Amino acid sequence: MKNKFYFAWIFSFLFTGVSGYGGVTFLEKNPSDKDSIIVTFGAKTRMIIYGENREDLDKIMAYDLNALLRDLKIRLDSTSADTTYLREEFNGSRYLKDSSQKSEKDYVRIGLRGIHIKDGDTEVTINAKGVEVKDDGADSTYRRTGKRFYRSGRNSSPRKGFNIALGLNTYGVNKSTLGYNKDDYGLRPFGSRFISLGYIASSTIVRGENARLHLDFGVDFSWYNLMFDGNNTVAKGPDKVDFPLVTDDDGNEIEMKKSKLTVPYVNLSFMPTVSFPHAFISYISAGVYGGYRLGSYTKLRAEGSKDVNRVRENFYIEDLRYGIGAEIGIRNFPDFFVNYDLNGLYTDNKGPAVKMLSFGVRLF
Numbered sequence: 001m002k003n004k005f006y007f008a009w010i011f012s013f014l015f016t017g018v019s020g021y022g023g024v025t026f027l028e029k030n031p032s033d034k035d036s037i038i039v040t041f042g043a044k045t046r047m048i049i050y051g052e053n054r055e056d057l058d059k060i061m062a063y064d065l066n067a068l069l070r071d072l073k074i075r076l077d078s079t080s081a082d083t084t085y086l087r088e089e090f091n092g093s094r095y096l097k098d099s100s101q102k103s104e105k106d107y108v109r110i111g112l113r114g115i116h117i118k119d120g121d122t123e124v125t126i127n128a129k130g131v132e133v134k135d136d137g138a139d140s141t142y143r144r145t146g147k148r149f150y151r152s153g154r155n156s157s158p159r160k161g162f163n164i165a166l167g168l169n170t171y172g173v174n175k176s177t178l179g180y181n182k183d184d185y186g187l188r189p190f191g192s193r194f195i196s197l198g199y200i201a202s203s204t205i206v207r208g209e210n211a212r213l214h215l216d217f218g219v220d221f222s223w224y225n226l227m228f229d230g231n232n233t234v235a236k237g238p239d240k241v242d243f244p245l246v247t248d249d250d251g252n253e254i255e256m257k258k259s260k261l262t263v264p265y266v267n268l269s270f271m272p273t274v275s276f277p278h279a280f281i282s283y284i285s286a287g288v289y290g291g292y293r294l295g296s297y298t299k300l301r302a303e304g305s306k307d308v309n310r311v312r313e314n315f316y317i318e319d320l321r322y323g324i325g326a327e328i329g330i331r332n333f334p335d336f337f338v339n340y341d342l343n344g345l346y347t348d349n350k351g352p353a354v355k356m357l358s359f360g361v362r363l364f
Contacts, residue, residue, distance in 0.1 A: 125332065157202035157214035157273050158283045158329055165196040165337055167360015169224055172340050175353040184232050184243035185352060191227035191260070194339075194358040196220050202273070211276055216285065218269040221294075224345075224356060227260040233298055234261050236313045241351040246300060258301040263317060263345075267291035271325065282329035289339065290322040316350035318343060327362065334361040 040046050109117075117124040169192040176182060198220020206213035228234075231253055232243045246254045271287030297312040323341040330336075338359040345354050 155204050155207050155212060157200070157204065157216050158275050159200045159214075159216050159218075159271070159273055159285060159327070159335075160202040161200065162364055163196070163198050163200055163218070163220065163362055164364045165194070165222075165360060165362045167194040167337065167358050168192060169194050169226060170357050171354045172357030173344075173353065173355040177353045178240060178349065178351075180243070180352045182352075183230065185234070185354075186229040188227045188229050191225075191258075193225045194222065194360060195225070196222040196267075198222075198267070200269075200271075210278060211274055214273040214275060216269075216271045216273050216287070218267075218271065218289075220267050220269070222265050222267055222291070224263040224265075224358075225260055226263070227258065228256075231256045231259065233259050233300060234315055235311075236315050240349070241316045241346060246302075255303040256300065257303040257305075258299065260299050261296065261315070262299060263296045264294045265291035265321060266294060267321075269325065271327070273327075275329075280331055282331045283327070283335075284329075285327040287325060288322070289325055290320065293317060293319045293321070316347045317345060318347055321356075334363055336360075337362055 038046055038048050168190065170187060170189070174182060198218055200216050200218040202214045202216045204212060204214050228243075231246050233246050233256075235242045235244055246256055246259065248254055267289050268291070269287060269289035271285045271289075273283055273285035275283040293314075295312065296315055296317050297310050298315075300309040300311075301307065320343070321341050322343055323339055325337065325339040327335055327337045336359075339357070341356045343355070344351075345356055346352060
């Protein structure tokens with residue numbers, strides 16, 4: 001049996017302080033030690049609480065000293081010595097009375113939305129957009145550019161940097177004119193793909209805590225891939241474009257695996273963007289764009305054949321394109337875009353009166 005039991009518990013707080021204790025029978029404060037509190041239990045048992053200053057000691061009331069003492073008793077019971085000197089330093093947030101102040105445990109989560117890592121006050125999110133870092137309230141975004149990451153500060157536009165967009169093409173407007181049959185140039189929904197590669201520079205003109213306004217200027221290369229739904233192709237006639245069936249030397253219709261028209265452009269865009277740093281919707285962007293046609297060609301491949309036939313022509317396609325576009329960003333998801341050409345794909349009275357509509361996701 002232990003004849004004497006003395007314990008002194010000294011906390012050198014690296015963070016704040018510790019908690020108060022409601023069951024103390026006598027509280028003794030030494031006037032010469034304004035940065036310490038001595039709590040006496042009975043005749044010879046004392047607990048000393050030390051802080052750097054009075055403000056540190058005031059923070060003690062946020063902690064539960066009863067829970068601290070219970071843990072201390074468990075530690076003392078595990079020892080066999082009559083006199084015990086115990087000194088420990090650890091994170092005291094587990095003893096906060098207000099559970100809302102307790103810090104969330106560190107974690108690593110891997111899922112369809114990317115990789116999420118929490119280490120103390122630092123949170124890292126890695127997804128298709130790049131790397132987003134939150135460190136004690138400060139936000140930074142590292143967006144991938146080739147083999148490097150481009151850093152976009154918390155005040156920069158989320159669209160800034162290298163961009164890759166994938167989507168689908170369809171006719172936004174399709175009027176039957178000049179005797180054309182719409183079935184002759186109809187498009188396969190999932191075969192008519194839109195691709196864009198570009199770079200966006202940005203200037204921030206309004207910096208708010210919950211919303212910011214950016215002016216985004218972009219340059220990109222894009223491709224219209226228009227895959228026809230039937231066995232038709234596009235051909236340049238003397239006065240207008242035609243959509244004849246693909247036939248063999250005997251005039252028999254050939255079943256086509258692929259019959260498409262490809263039109264590449266170089267484009268410039270101006271898109272004012274409003275970003276929301278702390279919201280589920282990360283940004284909303286809308287503006288205008290204009291492009292110049294770099295060429296055009298058809299690509300034909302018959303069913304069961306590996307031979308590919310290409311024909312390069314302008315097919316009376318307009319050299320310039322211009323329109324309006326919009327984007328919406330959703331945090332931890334790919335961004336969505338839609339583009340609508342205000343001018344027709346073909347020159348007036350040289351082809352069907354169609355205007356292109358493209359939509360899809362922006363991967364970076």
